Each structure stands twice: as structure tokens, then as C-alpha cells.
Amino acid sequence: MNIxxxxxKGEYYDSISIMLIAKHISEMEGVDDSAVVMGTKENKSILTxxxxxxPDVQPAGEMDLIVALKLKEGVDSKNVLYKIDEIFKxxxxxxxxENFTPQSIDGALNVLxxxxxxxxxxxxxxxxxxxxxxxxxxxxxxLFSDNVPIExxxxxxxxxxxxxxxxxxxDCGTAIINGVPLAFANVVNKGNIGVVAASGTGLQEVTCLxxxxxxxxxxxxxxxxxxxxxxxxxxxxxxxxxxxxxxxxTDVILLVSKPPATEVVEKIISVxxxxxxxxxxxxxxxSPEFLKGSNIRQAxxxxxxxxxxxxxxxHDSIESVDENLKSRTSEIEQIAKVEKAKLSLGxxxxxxxxxxxxxxxxxxxxxxxxLGEVYSNIPFGSSKKLKDSSKSEKHTILDLGDxxxxxxxxxxxxxxxxxxxxxxxxxxxxxxxxxxxxxxxGYGSNMDPLVEIIPVLKxxxxxxVQQKRYVPVVCSVTGTDKDPQNRxxxxxxxxxxxxxxxxSNAAASMLAISIINR
Amino acid sequence: MNNLxxxxxxxxxxxxxxxxxxxxxxxxxxxxxxxxPPLFTDDKVMSIIKSNTDKIEAANKQAIQKIxxxxxxxxxMGKALDVVPGMKKNLxxxxxxxxxxxxxxxxxRGAVIGALIYEGIVxxxxxxxxxxxxxxxxxxxxHEHSAVGPMAxxxxxxxxxxxxxxxEYGNKAFCTMNEGxxxxxxxxxxxxxxxxxxxxxxxxxxxSLKKAIEKIGKIDLKNIIAQALQMGDEVHNRNRAAxxxxxxxxxxxxxxxxxxxxxxxxxxxFINRNDHFFLNLSMGASKLSLDAARNIEHSxxxxxxxxxxxxxxxxxxxxxxxxxxxxxxxxxxxxxxxxTKDDANPDIGDSSITETxxxxxxxxxxxxxxxxxxxxxxxxxxNYTLKMYEITAAENNIYKIPYLNFRGTPxxxxxxxxxxxxxxxxxxxxxxxxxxxxxxxxAGVLSAPAEPxxxxxxxxxxxxx
Numbered sequence: 001m002n003i004x005x006x007x008x009k010g011e012y013y014d015s016i017s018i019m020l021i022a023k024h025i026s027e028m029e030g031v032d033d034s035a036v037v038m039g040t041k042e043n044k045s046i047l048t049x050x051x052x053x054x055p056d057v058q059p060a061g062e063m064d065l066i067v068a069l070k071l072k073e074g075v076d077s078k079n080v081l082y083k084i085d086e087i088f089k090x091x092x093x094x095x096x097x098e099n100f101t102p103q104s105i106d107g108a109l110n111v112l113x114x115x116x117x118x119x120x121x122x123x124x125x126x127x128x129x130x131x132x133x134x135x136x137x138x139x140x141x142x143l144f145s146d147n148v149p150i151e152x153x154x155x156x157x158x159x160x161x162x163x164x165x166x167x168x169x170x171d172c173g174t175a176i177i178n179g180v181p182l183a184f185a186n187v188v189n190k191g192n193i194g195v196v197a198a199s200g201t202g203l204q205e206v207t208c209l210x211x212x213x214x215x216x217x218x219x220x221x222x223x224x225x226x227x228x229x230x231x232x233x234x235x236x237x238x239x240x241x242x243x244x245x246x247x248x249x250t251d252v253i254l255l256v257s258k259p260p261a262t263e264v265v266e267k268i269i270s271v272x273x274x275x276x277x278x279x280x281x282x283x284x285x286x287s288p289e290f291l292k293g294s295n296i297r298q299a300x301x302x303x304x305x306x307x308x309x310x311x312x313x314x315h316d317s318i319e320s321v322d323e324n325l326k327s328r329t330s331e332i333e334q335i336a337k338v339e340k341a342k343l344s345l346g347x348x349x350x351x352x353x354x355x356x357x358x359x360x361x362x363x364x365x366x367x368x369x370x371l372g373e374v375y376s377n378i379p380f381g382s383s384k385k386l387k388d389s390s391k392s393e394k395h396t397i398l399d400l401g402d403x404x405x406x407x408x409x410x411x412x413x414x415x416x417x418x419x420x421x422x423x424x425x426x427x428x429x430x431x432x433x434x435x436x437x438x439x440x441x442g443y444g445s446n447m448d449p450l451v452e453i454i455p456v457l458k459x460x461x462x463x464x465v466q467q468k469r470y471v472p473v474v475c476s477v478t479g480t481d482k483d484p485q486n487r488x489x490x491x492x493x494x495x496x497x498x499x500x501x502x503x504s505n506a507a508a509s510m511l512a513i514s515i516i517n518r
Numbered sequence: 519m520n521n522l523x524x525x526x527x528x529x530x531x532x533x534x535x536x537x538x539x540x541x542x543x544x545x546x547x548x549x550x551x552x553x554x555p556p557l558f559t560d561d562k563v564m565s566i567i568k569s570n571t572d573k574i575e576a577a578n579k580q581a582i583q584k585i586x587x588x589x590x591x592x593x594x595m596g597k598a599l600d601v602v603p604g605m606k607k608n609l610x611x612x613x614x615x616x617x618x619x620x621x622x623x624x625x626x627r628g629a630v631i632g633a634l635i636y637e638g639i640v641x642x643x644x645x646x647x648x649x650x651x652x653x654x655x656x657x658x659x660x661h662e663h664s665a666v667g668p669m670a671x672x673x674x675x676x677x678x679x680x681x682x683x684x685x686e687y688g689n690k691a692f693c694t695m696n697e698g699x700x701x702x703x704x705x706x707x708x709x710x711x712x713x714x715x716x717x718x719x720x721x722x723x724x725x726s727l728k729k730a731i732e733k734i735g736k737i738d739l740k741n742i743i744a745q746a747l748q749m750g751d752e753v754h755n756r757n758r759a760a761x762x763x764x765x766x767x768x769x770x771x772x773x774x775x776x777x778x779x780x781x782x783x784x785x786x787x788f789i790n791r792n793d794h795f796f797l798n799l800s801m802g803a804s805k806l807s808l809d810a811a812r813n814i815e816h817s818x819x820x821x822x823x824x825x826x827x828x829x830x831x832x833x834x835x836x837x838x839x840x841x842x843x844x845x846x847x848x849x850x851x852x853x854x855x856x857x858t859k860d861d862a863n864p865d866i867g868d869s870s871i872t873e874t875x876x877x878x879x880x881x882x883x884x885x886x887x888x889x890x891x892x893x894x895x896x897x898x899x900x901n902y903t904l905k906m907y908e909i910t911a912a913e914n915n916i917y918k919i920p921y922l923n924f925r926g927t928p929x930x931x932x933x934x935x936x937x938x939x940x941x942x943x944x945x946x947x948x949x950x951x952x953x954x955x956x957x958x959x960x961a962g963v964l965s966a967p968a969e970p971x972x973x974x975x976x977x978x979x980x981x982x983x
Contacts, residue, residue, distance in 0.1 A: 063555075099897075100904045101552040104939045107908045108530045112549045116522060121533030126555050130532055139530065140522055144537075166522065178527045180546050183537055219523060247523050443540040484543075 004077050005047075005057035007039070008065040008088070018065070019410040024087045025067070026409070026417060030075035035408030038123075039064040046407045068408075105133050119182060120169075121145055127170065128152035135159055135167070143169030143224070144183050150231055153224070157235040166243075167236055169224040173200035173444075176207060176220035184413065184444035187482035191216020193309045194250035196240035198228045198257035201356030202284070202302055204440060204478050206256055209306035209504055211480050212487070215313050218250040219243075228260030237264070238271055245275050254309040255281040256302065258361065259290065269294040278312045280305050284361050285381055301362060301506035332507065335500065336514030342470045343433055343515070350374075350516055351426040352397040352436035352509075353419050355412035356478070359438045360399035363509040370513050371395050378402055392426060395516075397436075413445040416452035427460040427471055434472050435460070436512040438505055439494075441479025441487060449485060450493050457497045472515060474500045476508040554940040558972045566979040567934060570816065573982075574836075574934070577817035581835045582912045582930045585819075585875065588807035589685040592737040592799065595728040599675035602692045604663050606675070610634075611660040613671025613868045614826025615841040619650050619657065623827035623863050628706025628954025629670035630655075635708060636716050637674050643708060661822050662839070664809065665692040666801040666868040669704035669950055670827070677716075678724035682739070682802045687810040693802035695719055695727070698792040699958065704867075706954040726785045730771035737767055739803040742796070743877065744916050747927070752885035753800035754869055754878030755946045755961060760796035765789050801868060804875035811835050811930075818978055819911060820931040823874045823943060823966060827866035827950070832970045834933060837977050844969025851949045851962025861959055863952040870945050870966075876914045876929030879944040879963065880906045884919045884927070888946070888961075902944050902963075903928065909935040909943065933974045942966045 022036040035052050037043040039060030047053040052068035060066050067084060071077060102108045109115060118134035120127050124147025131141045131148075135156065143156075148170035160167040168175050174185040176195075181187055186204055188211035197203035200222060207217050221240040228234050237257070244250045253275065260268065260283065272279045272295055281296040282305035291298045297318065299305035307321045350367060354360040361380040368374055368382050377389040378399045386393060389404055400412040400419050412419050419437075426432050439449050446452060457473060464471050475494060479487040491501045502508035529548035531538040538550040558564075567574070598605050605611075610633055612626060622630065631646040634655070640646045649655055660667045667673055679692040697715060701707040731737065742763045749759035769786055776782035789795045808821040817835035824831055831843040846864035853859070872878035882889065883903035886896045900921060906928040907913070913926030931943055942965040949960040 100901045101550060102908065103552050103554065103905065103941055104908050105530060105532070105551065108532075108549045108551050110907070112528055112530065112547065115528045115530045115547075115549070116525060117527060117529045119529055119531045119533070119537055121531075121537065122553055123555070130553070134530070134532075144533065178523060178525075180527050180541070180544060182529075183540075243523070249523070443543075444536070 002071040002073070002075065002077065003052060003054055003069070004071065005052070005054040005066060005068040006081065007057055007060045008067065010063055019414070021087055022409055023415055025069070025084060026415075028080060028083060030072050030080055031069055032072050033070040035066070035068045037066050037068075037408040038062060039066050043407065046404075050407075105130070105137055105139075109137060116140060117142060117177070119144065121183075124148045124170070128156065131156050131167065132159065135163065135165055138163070138165070140166040141168065142175055142182055142222070143167060143172055145169070146171040150226060153226060154232055154235075157227075157232060161235055161239055166221065166239065168222045171226070172222035172224045174203050174220075175222040176217055178219070181443055184440075184442060185220075186211070186442035186478070186480050187484075188480055189214075189216030190218070191313065192218055192249065192251035193254055193313050194218045194244035194247060194252070195220040195254045195256065196223065196237055196244065197221070197255075198223045198225050198237060198260070199284075199358045201358035201440065201478070202256040202282070204356070204442065205302045205358070205505060206254060206282075206306040206309070208478050208480050209303060210310055212503070213307070213310045215310045218247060225258070228257050228264045230261035230263055234260060234264035234267055238267055241268070241271050241275070245277065251277060252309050252313045253277055253279045254305060255279065255283075255296065256305065257283050259283045259286040265290075269296065272296050280308045280312065284358065285365055301366070301504075302358070303504035303506040328507065329510065332511045333514055336511055339472045339500070339515045342472070344469050346430055347433040347469065347471070348516070349392075349431050350395045350397070350434050350436060350512055351392055351429075351432050352512070353422050353426070354397070354399050354438050355401055355419065356438050356440055356505075357399050357401050359476075359505045360397055362505055363436065364397050366506065366509045367395060367397065367513055370517055377404065392429070398422070413440045416446065416449070420452065420456045423456050424459055424463070427463050430467070430469065432471055433516045434474055434512040436508060437473065437475040438508075439475060439477045439479075439490065441477065441483040441485040441490065443484065445485070447484060449490060454493065454497055457499065461498065472500060473498070474502065474508050474512045474515075476502050476505045478505070557937045557940045557968050558975065560976070563976050563979040566983050567975065570982050573816045574818050577814045577836060578819050578911050578930070578932060581811040581814045581817045581819040584687065584811040584814075585807050585930055586912065586915050587686050588740075588810050590691075590739040590803035590806040591683055591685055592680055592731060592739060593683040594681040594731055595678055595724060596681055597675070598673050598677045598679050598692070601681055602663050602665055602673065602679060604658070606656075608654060609656045609658060609675065611658055611663055611665055611667065611671070611673035612826060613660060613667050613669065613866060614824045615829055615831025615843050616659055617657065617826045617828055621828050623866065624952045624954045625706030625863050625866060625950040626670040626672075626827050628708050629672040629703050631954065632703045632706075632708030632712055632716075633672045633674040636703075636713050637676055659824070659826075660868055661805075661824055661833070663692070664690055664805070666798075666805045666871050667694060667704070668696070668797055668801065668869045669867040669948065670706055671868050672703060676720065678720055678728075680799060680802060682799075682806050683736075684806045684810055689806060689809050691802045691806040691809065693798040693805075695723060696792060696795045696798045698788075699794065701955070701957050705950045705957040707957055708955055722781060723785055723788060726772055726776045726781060727768070729775035730768050733771045733775050734767070737764070739799055740916055742767070743800055743803060744918070746796075747877075747881060747884040747917055748920055750885055750887045752872075752878050752881040752888070752946070753796065754872040755948065756793075756885050756888045757796040757800065758793045760800060761789065761793055764796050764799070797869065800877060801871050804871045804877060807875055808871065813838060816982060818933045818975070820874055820933055820974075823870040823931075823945075824868045825865045825870065827863055830865065830967050830970055832933075832974055834974050834978055837974070837981050840977055842970040842973035842977055844967045844973070847964055847967050849947055849949050849962040849964040851960040853949070853960035854958075857951070857959040861951050863950040865945070865947060865964055866950055867947070869947065873943055873945050874931060876910065876917055876927040879946040880910070880929070881917065881919060881927040882944075882946055883921055886921075905941060906944060908939055909941050933971055933978065936971045937975050942968060942971070
């Protein structure tokens with residue numbers, strides 16, 4: 001194997017440029033594997049563990065860019081490096097003749113003096129300072145960046161609370177403010193349901209389900225996952241609830257999170273107690289008694305939470321939701337029965353390959369209740385940790401958006417290549433009974449997911465037919481018909497490709513589980 | 519918080535550009551920030567700076583007031599030996615931060631050789647090199663003697679200089695007369711025609727100008743610069759308008775005070791044929807204004823940017839006479855036919871004092887005529903100026919840019935902004951051949967190097983703590 005690495009000294013590229021460059025490089029002929037990363041210690045150790053380290057790039061500092069390549073046998077490295085240079089040149093192309101781009105918040109405020117929101121996605125170690133500067137200028141902050149130290153997060157949120165400002169994040173991937181989807185978000189109906197979420201994919205799922213059910217969203221506020229931990233104390237989660245309580249356009253409040261720290265739960269319950277608007281909460285992984293005695297109506301899945309919020313916003317009875325879900329379960333069992341009959345002996349295990357972290361959690365919870373032992377790279381509930389994330393064991397539920405899969409590569413909602421490879425290897429495994437997937441649409445995600453996924457599904461069919469097996473593929477599609485990708489178009493094409501497409505991740509997970517559960 | 523829900527969302531996007539594109543598609547008003555990491559992130563240093571923000575800002579306000587209130591005038595002329603503070607017979611002043619003969623670049627050595635021949639200290643270049651290396655000749659930066667000089671910036675004892683005075687604060691500054699283009703001392707040429715021209719300037723040009731200025735009394739430089747900016751100069755790389763305005767001011771008096779018509783005509787023709795005649799004066803006027811803002815405790819305002827062809831050095835108002843230096847970069851230039859970047863000397867000259875004063879590269883939006891010469895479109899020039907507002911403390915009250923609705927030029931470089939925003943001062947400049955005596959080989963633009971600014975912020979923090 002031919003591994004080469006080059007250092008681009010002192011070259012700063014923003015992460016989107018790096019992502020674009022990485023994507024172009026990974027698509028180059030002759031390149032087997034690649035990574036484009038800044039030369040931080042962590043990144044270097046990741047390169048080492050992924051077998052892409054060479055002595056050439058060892059001296060790179062954290063302001064240097066590393067391009068590491070694994071070339072296919074017999075490929076001329078000179079040729080590849082020349083092409084890479086061209087890719088870099090193309091991204092560096094100056095804004096010749098373009099309008100002035102300010103280089104600081106103050107500069108931007110000169111151009112847009114009445115701006116009210118700063119969307120920050122610079123590297124984590126700088127993001128905190130940039131966020132503080134924004135707050136000091138009176139801007140609300142959506143902090144997309146991760147790796148912001150928790151002390152900094154607390155400092156930011158305390159300052160924001162004192163000044164009546166929001167800090168959404170760090171690591172907040174999505175929000176919908178005044179009807180505008182921010183970062184990774186979907187185009188949903190406007191309506192009277194307000195959401196506060198400490199989970200990005202969770203927020204996307206509930207807002208899409210609500211919109212697809214004909215209702216709409218007033219505001220969807222992301223807080224970042226750490227907000228509900230003891231250290232941060234739910235500062236923005238609580239502020240979000242208060243803001244929705246005061247908002248005349250919000251009639252129903254929906255809370256989405258993993259179970260918060262006990263202190264934070266108590267605060268949430270006590271704030272909710274004073275609210276006259278109905279409140280629904282889904283705290284994935286919490287027991288059904290978690291909110292007993294509070295006036296928050298608990299849901300156990302994202303879907304149930306969305307449906308309950310919908311019912312409340314239409315003044316329907318909550319019980320109708322339970323009934324609907326029950327009848328849906330029997331529908332799922334019908335489909336499962338048919339699929340189950342097509343499986344061969346020895347096809348025993350679920351292989352779930354997720355791009356959305358919250359979906360991975362939700363699937364693990366649902367699976368644990370029925371199938372028992374589950375493995376994951378990000379174990380949740382009673383799941384066990386995979387010894388090696390690159391090899392599935394028994395029932396495996398993977399989060400491919402986790403750092404170990406994304407270093408030097410775009411997120412799997414954008415770049416399907418890592419997951420596509422994994423789908424093939426799961427299809428080749430005679431023990432695989434069901435492949436479970438998520439596809440997340442909306443701004444920020446891949447604009448043409450069918451181009452990425454359809455060829456792989458054909459390949460799966462080819463492999464399994466050759467091996468005289470059938471592997472059902474089950475999938476949920478998070479999105480709306482107003483999203484640039486159009487959900488109906490995607491669902492129709494997947495259906496035509498033989499995929500069992502369900503309306504939610506919970507439903508898709510339940511179908512996958514029922515097929516396996518003999 | 520609810521005011522957010524009630525108002526139109528307007529976003530500043532810092533980081534991934536695709537988020538801005540998404541907002542554009544939805545017709546959401548937004549502006550993208552081309553953000554980059556700070557030049558320097560040492561916590562100790564930056565926390566000293568941060569915890570003294572109030573004092574620094576107050577000091578900077580004071581410094582800016584002094585820069586803006588300064589009133590530079592030409593008040594006379596004299597021989598360097600007689601008028602420049604600290605000048606002596608065996609002293610040569612040079613551009614930029616201090617430098618020894620051993621470390622001098624080619625063009626500066628050439629100019630030293632020429633000056634020693636001009637002074638009559640030696641009669642041949644080889645002897646000049648010997649004596650320059652012997653220690654008998656002392657070297658000192660112009661800036662340490664209230665003076666400024668373009669390119670090599672050599673000022674020798676017999677050279678005539680303009681005497682400039684700041685009518686607001688009383689301080690003085692000195693600069694030589696500009697020799698013109700082609701083979702000239704400031705680019706390191708020392709052939710006999712160069713020396714002859716210098717002699718002519720001393721014997722003919724100087725007395726005539728001196729008398730004319732005496733008759734006029736004093737000449738308002740700020741006024742000329744302000745007008746020139748509206749006539750397409752930025753008074754660093756383009757001085758055509760300013761030179762013309764000065765010519766109009768001087769001409770009647772030159773004719774009245776010079777007995778010999780032929781001499782009067784030759785003097786006027788010399789100024790007329792040298793579009794850069796005003797350069798030394800725009801530098802002197804800048805020096806005068808910035809010197810007034812020196813030694814204000816805590817101030818992070820840059821009062822000098824200067825290059826000696828080897829190093830680039832800066833001084834801050836709040837750090838006294840300390841120089842902060844780093845290697846001088848080679849400008850990104852358009853070269854005259856036959857020359858390439860390999861021939862270019864690293865950036866040289868005190869002329870970046872104009873940028874320090876909100877002129878030159880900082881005012882390039884006022885000078886579309888030279889943008890192409892320095893490589894770029896008119897829009898580039900406007901963007902360069904707009905970018906400099908990011909790192910300056912004020913907008914000039916007198917120097918205005920027509921295209922930007924007469925917005926004042928970005929004035930008073932704040933080293934803290936430079937470091938935090940990672941935006942380096944933009945300079946447009948001439949390029950010297952790296953060998954002595956060849957002269958100018960191009961013109962171009964460059965960003966100041968980072969190192970002096972990083973050292974300066976550390977120096978300021980050390981001074982404060």
C-alpha cells in the first residue's frame with residue numbers, strides 16, 4: 001500500500017473549504033483513502049490510528065494543513081499531487097471583483113447594522129471568543145461549532161441570560177427562528193408549536209413530523225446537548241421555555257432531550273408548572289415515570305412526542321395518539337411478517353447505520369426492550385460498546401456521524417461514502433437480517449441523496465441475489481416536501497428501489513425489530 | 519428575548535460560507551464574515567491586554583486626537599547638518615529600524631556608497647565600502663531623528679532638507695527633496711550622474727526653493743493632501759496631483775525670488791517632470807502627525823511602520839522608542855520588462871509612514887488610477903481600503919475618499935485589532951532591485967509581516983503589567 005502525506009504550511013482554510021477539498025480528493029481516481037486535517041495533536045493521533053500517518057507529516061503544527069493519502073497500487077503519486085494542487089488553487093481563488101467581505105463582527109455590523117443573530121461555525125477553540133464578542137454587541141448567538149470548553153459555554157450562557165440573549169449551542173446543528181431554518185434544518189410549516197431541543201436530529205425529526213402532519217412550528221430553539229447537564233444547569237433550555245411561554249404565537253411547547261441532570265429536571269418541572277400552555281416532553285432514555293407529578297406530558301419516542309404536540313395544537317385528545325400508534329404497530333407487524341418469511345436461516349441480526357446521532361440513541365432504546373443485547377460505537381441505555389467500530393457484532397447500531405468516522409471528512413448527512421461502504425459490507429455478512437438507515441433532508445444535508453444511495457441499494461441486491469439471500473432495507477426519511485430535496489420524491493424513489501420507507505425513525509426501528517424478532 | 523421573535527431575522531454568518539448561501543436562498547438578510555484565527559493567542563499576554571481595555575481605549579482616543587488635530591506645514595529649508603536633531607559629520611541616516619552595514623541590503627549599501635561619494639568623504643565606491651565597514655561612519659534610523667526617507671532613505675550631513683512644523687503641537691520633521699525616477703540614490707544608484715544630480719539639487723534647486731518658501735511663509739500640507747486624495751492620489755505610489763498642487767503654490771514665488779530666468783525654469787521643470795516630488799513631503803507630514811501621538815502610556819496605536827530592506831519595524835505610541843521587527847517581505851509586484859520577483863529586494867523605505875497615517879495603501883480607494891499598476895481591479899482597491907477600517911481606530915476628519923461618500927480614510931492602526939482579527943496593514947509601494955545601483959524594477963502591494971505586530975502586542979503587555 002502506498003501512503004503519502006504532504007503539509008501545507010501555515011495555510012488556514014475554513015472547515016467548509018477543507019470539507020470540499022476532502023470530498024474532491026476522496027473522489028479522485030487512484031485514491032483509496034484520504035484525510036485532510038489541520039495538524040493538531042488529536043488529528044495526528046487519529047491519522048496514526050487510521051493508518052494514514054507518515055513521517056513526512058509528523059512535524060506539522062496546528063496551523064498547518066495535512067493531506068494524507070492512501071493510493072491504490074501502481075498509482076503515480078506525482079499525478080495525484082498535481083491534481084490536488086489544482087483543487088487547492090480552485091478553492092483559494094480570490095474574490096476578484098466581488099463585494100467587500102468584512103473580516104470581523106464589527107466590520108459586519110458596519111454592513112448590516114441591525115443584525116440580530118450571529119451564526120458561528122469557526123473552530124471550537126476560537127468559537128467561544130467570537131460568541132462572546134457577538135453577545136457584547138447585542139447579538140443572539142447560534143453556535144454551530146463543537147469542542148468549545150464547557151467553562152466557556154457556562155460563561156457565555158450566563159452573560160447571555162443577563163442580557164436577554166440566546167446562546168444556541170455549542171454544537172447546535174439546527175434551529176428554526178422566525179420561520180427561517182438555520183444550519184442543518186428543514187423547511188417546515190409555520191404554526192403554533194414551539195420546540196426547545198437539546199438534540200439536533202431530534203429537533204429535525206419532531207419539526208418535520210409535525211409539519212408533515214399538517215401542523216406547524218412557531219420557533220424551534222436548539223440549546224446544544226450539554227446545556228441540560230449539571231454543569232451548565234439547563235440555562236438555555238429554561239430560557240427557551242420561558243421565551244416560548246411568553247411568545248403569543250406559541251400555543252404548545254415541545255421539549256426534546258436526553259434525560260437531563262436531576263437538578264435540571266427539577267428546574268424544568270418547576271418552570272413548566274407555571275405555564276398555562278400544554279407542554280409535551282420527550283427525554284430519550286428516561287423511564288415512563290420520569291415526569292410523574294409534573295404537568296409535562298411525557299412521550300417515549302420522538303414520533304410520539306410530535307404526534308402529541310400535534311393533537312394538542314389541534315385540540316384533539318391525547319388518547320387518539322395512543323390509539324393511532326397502536327393501530328400502526330399492527331400494520332408494522334403485517335409488513336414484518338411478509339419480510340420475515342423471505343429471510344434465510346442464519347440471518348439473525350440488525351445492522352443499523354445512522355447519520356443522525358439522536359436516531360442512533362432512539363433505535364438502541366427501542367431495540368434493547370425487544371432484542372436484548374445491542375452493540376454500538378456510542379452505547380446508549382444498556383447497549384455494549386463495540387470492540388472495533390469498523391466491525392459489527394450481533395445487533396449493531398452505529399452512529400456514523402461520530403468523530404471517529406468523520407475526521408477529515410464531511411458529515412455522513414453530506415458525504416454518504418463511508419456509510420455506503422459499510423452498507424455493502426453488512427450486505428455481504430450472511431448474519432445480517434435487516435439493514436436500517438436514516439436519510440436526513442433539508443438545508444445543510446446532501447442536496448441529491450438519491451444519487452448517493454440508489455446505486456448502493458442496487459449493489460446490495462446484486463450481492464444478496466448472488467448469495468441467494470434477501471436482506472430487507474428499512475429506512476426513515478426526515479424532511480418535508482418543502483425541503484430542497486423534496487421528501488415525497490425521495491420516498492417514492494426509495495420505495496421503487498425496494499426499500500421499506502417508514503414515516504419516522506421510531507416506526508422504521510420498530511419494523512426492523514419486528515422482522516428480526518422471531 | 520421575545521424581541522427576536524417579533525423582528526426580522528438578520529444574520530451575521532461567521533465560518534461556513536454554505537450557511538450564508540442557504541440564507542440567501544431564503545431571502546434572509548445576512549452578511550458573511552471572512553473570519554480567520556487571531557495572529558497570536560498567548561493567554562497571558564491577551565489577558566493583560568483584555569483587563570486593561572478601558573485604559574488602552576482611553577489612551578488610543580488621546581493618540582488619535584493628536585494625529586487628527588496635527589497641522590503639518592512646510593516652514594523652511596536647511597542643511598541636514600544644521601537642522602536635523604543629532605546630525606553630525608560622520609552620521610548617515612537610513613530608512614527603517616536600526617541596521618548595521620553587515621546586514622544592509624544591496625540598495626541601501628549602494629545609497630550609502632553614493633552618499634559617501636557625494637559628501638566627498640571618498641572618491642571611489644571600493645573606498646566607500648571600506649570606510650562604511652570600518653566603524654568610522656555611524657548609521658542611525660531617520661525615524662530617530664524626526665526624519666523620514668523613501669526607499670534607502672539616506673540623509674547625509676550636506677543634504678538640503680525641508681523643515682516641517684506641526685502648528686498644533688510644535689514638533690518638527692525633516693525630509694530630503696525627491697530626486698525623481700530612474701537611477702537615483704534612494705534605489706541604491708551611485709554612478710556619477712546620480713551624484714551630479716544631487717549636487718545640482720544642493721546648489722541650484724535648494725537655494726531657489728528655500729527663497730521661494732521664505733517668501734510664501736508656510737505651506738499647508740494637510741490641505742494639499744486632502745485635495746490630492748480627491749484628485750486621484752493616495753500620496754504614496756501616486757503623487758501626481760499633490761505635486762501639481764505644490765507646483766502651483768511654489769511657481770509664482772520661484773519666479774519672483776530667482777534672479778536667473780533659466781534657473782527658475784530649470785527648477786520648475788525639475789518639479790514638473792517628477793510626479794513623485796511630493797512623496798517626501800507626504801511622508802514628512804505623516805511623520806509630523808504621528809510623532810505628536812508618541813509616548814501615550816497604554817496606547818496600542820502604531821506610530822511608525824518602516825523597512826530597511828532587511829527588516830520591517832514598527833513602534834507603538836505606548837512603548838516609547840522600542841522597535842519591534844521581523845524580516846521584511848518581498849512585495850507582490852508587477853515588474854518592469856526584464857525583471858522578476860527573483861530580482862526584487864525585500865520591502866524597503868520609510869514611505870509606509872503614509873499608511874500609518876491613513877494614506878497610501880489605506881487610501882487606495884481614492885486612487886483608482888494606480889490600482890492596475892499595482893495589480894488588481896478598482897473593486898479590489900475599494901476592498902483594500904474597506905478592510906483597513908477593521909484595524910484602525912478612527913476615520914480621518916480631513917482626508918476623505920470621494921467614492922466612499924467622502925468617508926474619512928482609515929486612520930490610526932491599532933495593534934490589538936491587527937492581532938485579534940489577523941488583518942495586516944496593506945501597503946502599496948515601489949520595488950527596488952536587490953543589487954545596488956539598478957534602481958526601481960516594479961511596483962506592487964504587500965501586507966505587513968505578522969512578526970513585528972505580535973512582538974509589539976507582547977511588548978505593550980509587558981509595559982502595562
